[in-house]
Amino acid sequence: MTVTFEKRVHFYDTDEMGVVHHANYIRWFEIGRVEFLRAIGITLKDLMSDGILFPLTEVNAKFIHSSDFDDVLEIKTTATELTKVKMAFDYEISRKSDGKILVTGHSQNVFTKAETGKISRLPEKYYSKLEKVSAEKN
Amino acid sequence: MTVTFEKRVHFYDTDEMGVVHHANYIRWFEIGRVEFLRAIGITLKDLMSDGILFPLTEVNAKFIHSSDFDDVLEIKTTATELTKVKMAFDYEISRKSDGKILVTGHSQNVFTKAETGKISRLPEKYYSKLEKVSAEKN
Amino acid sequence: MTVTFEKRVHFYDTDEMGVVHHANYIRWFEIGRVEFLRAIGITLKDLMSDGILFPLTEVNAKFIHSSDFDDVLEIKTTATELTKVKMAFDYEISRKSDGKILVTGHSQNVFTKAETGKISRLPEKYYSKLEKVSAEKN
Amino acid sequence: MTVTFEKRVHFYDTDEMGVVHHANYIRWFEIGRVEFLRAIGITLKDLMSDGILFPLTEVNAKFIHSSDFDDVLEIKTTATELTKVKMAFDYEISRKSDGKILVTGHSQNVFTKAETGKISRLPEKYYSKLEKVSAEKN
Numbered sequence: 053m054t055v056t057f058e059k060r061v062h063f064y065d066t067d068e069m070g071v072v073h074h075a076n077y078i079r080w081f082e083i084g085r086v087e088f089l090r091a092i093g094i095t096l097k098d099l100m101s102d103g104i105l106f107p108l109t110e111v112n113a114k115f116i117h118s119s120d121f122d123d124v125l126e127i128k129t130t131a132t133e134l135t136k137v138k139m140a141f142d143y144e145i146s147r148k149s150d151g152k153i154l155v156t157g158h159s160q161n162v163f164t165k166a167e168t169g170k171i172s173r174l175p176e177k178y179y180s181k182l183e184k185v186s187a188e189k190n
Numbered sequence: 191m192t193v194t195f196e197k198r199v200h201f202y203d204t205d206e207m208g209v210v211h212h213a214n215y216i217r218w219f220e221i222g223r224v225e226f227l228r229a230i231g232i233t234l235k236d237l238m239s240d241g242i243l244f245p246l247t248e249v250n251a252k253f254i255h256s257s258d259f260d261d262v263l264e265i266k267t268t269a270t271e272l273t274k275v276k277m278a279f280d281y282e283i284s285r286k287s288d289g290k291i292l293v294t295g296h297s298q299n300v301f302t303k304a305e306t307g308k309i310s311r312l313p314e315k316y317y318s319k320l321e322k323v324s325a326e327k328n
Numbered sequence: 329m330t331v332t333f334e335k336r337v338h339f340y341d342t343d344e345m346g347v348v349h350h351a352n353y354i355r356w357f358e359i360g361r362v363e364f365l366r367a368i369g370i371t372l373k374d375l376m377s378d379g380i381l382f383p384l385t386e387v388n389a390k391f392i393h394s395s396d397f398d399d400v401l402e403i404k405t406t407a408t409e410l411t412k413v414k415m416a417f418d419y420e421i422s423r424k425s426d427g428k429i430l431v432t433g434h435s436q437n438v439f440t441k442a443e444t445g446k447i448s449r450l451p452e453k454y455y456s457k458l459e460k461v462s463a464e465k466n
Numbered sequence: 467m468t469v470t471f472e473k474r475v476h477f478y479d480t481d482e483m484g485v486v487h488h489a490n491y492i493r494w495f496e497i498g499r500v501e502f503l504r505a506i507g508i509t510l511k512d513l514m515s516d517g518i519l520f521p522l523t524e525v526n527a528k529f530i531h532s533s534d535f536d537d538v539l540e541i542k543t544t545a546t547e548l549t550k551v552k553m554a555f556d557y558e559i560s561r562k563s564d565g566k567i568l569v570t571g572h573s574q575n576v577f578t579k580a581e582t583g584k585i586s587r588l589p590e591k592y593y594s595k596l597e598k599v600s601a602e603k604n
Contacts, residue, residue: 062355062358062359062362063205063206063358063362063372064205064211064213064355064358066205066206067201067202067204067205067206068201068204068205068206068208068209068258068259068514069519069520069521069580070206071206071521073202073493074492074521074522074525075202075489075490075492075493075496076489078488078489078492078525079338079340079487079489082338082339082340082489083338086338086339095398096339096397096398097396097397097398100482105483106483107483107485107488107529107532108488108529109528109529110526110527110528110529111488111492111526111527111529112524112525112526112527113524113525113526114523114524115521115522115523115524115525118521118583120206120373121206121372121373122371122372122373166483169532200493200496200497200500201496201500201510202493202496206376207381207382207383207442209383211355212354212383212384212387213351213352213354213355213358214351216350216351216354216387217349217351217476217478220351220476220477220478221476224476224477233536234477234535234536235534235535235536238344243345244345245345245347245350245391245394246350246391247390247391248388248389248390248391249350249354249388249389249391250386250387250388250389251386251387251388252385252386253383253384253385253386253387256383256445258511259510259511260509260510260511304345307394339481339482340481340487340489342481342482343477343478343480343481343482344477344480344481344482344484344485344534344535346482347482349478351478396482397482
C-alpha cells in the first residue's frame with residue numbers, strides 16, 4: 053500500500069544555493085507517514101490523546117535531483133514494517149510536472165508511552181489497522 | 191536593562207534571495223526574550239514545570255538590512271512592560287562585524303495556565319524577579 | 329481582491345507548548361502573498377529571472393487563537409498598496425473547521441535589483457497587473 | 467581530525483512531543499561540516515564566490531536519546547572521505563551536561579559548478595587543505 057500526498061514547495065523552503073534545503077525533505081517524510089496513517093484510519097491526535105508518542109529512531113535519504121519553490125511534489129509513502137512496537141516506511145519524493153524522482157528515503161520509529169518515555173506496545177485498536185495493511189502486502 | 195545574545199547565522203537560515211529568510215528573525219526574538227529571562231533568574235523550563243505557558247500575542251518587525259550565513263549577530267532585548275499577566279520586549283538585532291542594525295522589533299505575550307489555556311497571573315516567586323527589573327528602570 | 333489559500337498544519341510546525349509555533353504564521357503570510365501574485369499572473373520565478381527581488385521591510389502579526397497539527401487553515405490575503413516600488417498586504421489566517429480567526433497581520437516589501445540590492449521600479453509588464461487590481465478596489 | 471561545535475537548543479526547535487524535532491539534527495549536521503571546513507581554512511562563502519556549490523547527496527541519522535530546549539549540545543564532526551569531487555562526514559551530537567550521545571549520523575556531498583549544476587573538481591587551493599587533513603589521518 054502506497055499513499056501519495058501532494059505538496060507545493062514554498063519560497064521559505066529554499067536556501068542560498070537556489071534550491072530546497074535538504075533538511076526539508078526529512079520534514080516532508082513526516083508528512084508522508086502521517087498521511088499514510090490517516091489513510092488507514094489512524095491520526096497522531098488520537099495516538100497522542102491515548103498517551104502514545106512515536107519518536108523517530110532512524111532516517112536516511114538520498115538526494116538525487118534538486119527542487120525549487122513553486123514545484124509541486126508528490127510524496128509517496130510505503131510501509132515496510134508495521135508491528136506493535138515499531139513502524140518503518142520507504143519514501144519517494146518526485147516532482148509532479150516531470151515525474152523526476154528527487155529524493156528517496158527510509159525511516160523507523162518506535163511507539164513510546166508519553167508518561168514514561170519507554171517503548172510501549174501499540175493498543176489493539178490501532179494495531180488491528182496496521183495489521184490489515186501488512187496482511188494486504190502478502 | 192538590556193540583555194545581549196550572540197548568534198551565528200547558519201547556511202540553512204538563508205533563502206534563494208541569498209540572505210537570511212525574514213521569518214528567522216522572529217524566531218531569534220524568542221531567543222532574545224528567553225535569554226533576558228534567564229539573565230534575571232527565570233527559565234522557561236521552570237515556568238513550564240509549574241504549568242505556566244507564555245504564548246505570544248503580538249509581534250512586529252522592521253527589516254532594515256539583510257544578513258547572510260556566517261554573520262555573527264547580536265540580539266539585544268529590552269523589557270518594556272513586565273506585569274503579572276503579560277510581558278513586552280523590544281528587540282534590536284545587529285551584525286557584530288560592522289555594528290549595522292539589521293532588524294528591530296517588539297513582542298507581547300501573556301501568561302496562561304497550561305491546563306486551561308486561560309490567562310493566568312504569574313506566581314509571586316517569578317513576578318518578584320520581573321518586578322525588580324521594572325523598578326530598576328525607573 | 330482577496331486570495332485564499334488552504335494549508336494543512338503539519339506536526340513539525342508545532343512546539344512544546346502543544347500548538348503551532350508563532351513564527352510559522354510569518355512564513356505562511358509569504359505563502360499568502362505569493363498566491364495573491366500568482367492569482368493576478370505574477371510568479372516570483374518570473375520576477376527573479378528578470379533580476380528582481382522583493383525583500384520584506386516590515387511585518388506585524390496579532391496571534392488571537394492557537395492552532396494545532398492536522399488543522400486546515402485558510403490564509404486570506406488582501407493587497408492594501410501596490411505601487412512600482414512596494415507592495416503591502418493584509419493577512420487573515422483562520423481555521424477551516426470552525427471559522428475561527430487565529431492570526432491577522434500585515435506586511436510591506438519593496439522591489440530591488442538583485443544585482444545592486446538597490447530599490448528598483450517594477451517593469452511595466454508586471455506593474456500593469458498590479459495596477460489592474462488596484463483599480464478594481466476603487 | 468574531529469571538530470566540535472557547541473550549540474544551545476532553542477524553544478522553537480521543539481515539537482509537540484516535548485522534545486527537539488528530529489529534522490533539526492539534520493540541519494545541525496550542516497553546522498558541523500561548515501565548522502569542520504572553517505577549522506581547516508575553507509569557508510562556504512569563499513566556495514560560493516568561486517562559483518562552487520556543495521549539494522548533499524546522502525544523509526542518515528540514528529536518534530538515540532531526545533534533547534530539549536536549553537540543552538547545550540556538542541556537534542562532533544569527523545571527515546571520513548575528502549576528495550576533489552566529494553566529502554563525507556560522520557557526526558555525533560551529544561548533550562554537554564551529561565555527555566549522553568543523542569544522535570549519530572553520516573552525510574555525503576559533492577561539489578558542483580553553480581553555473582551548470584554539474585559535478586566539478588575542487589580547485590587546488592581548496593583541495594590542498596582537504597588533502598592535508600586526509601594525510602593526517604593516516
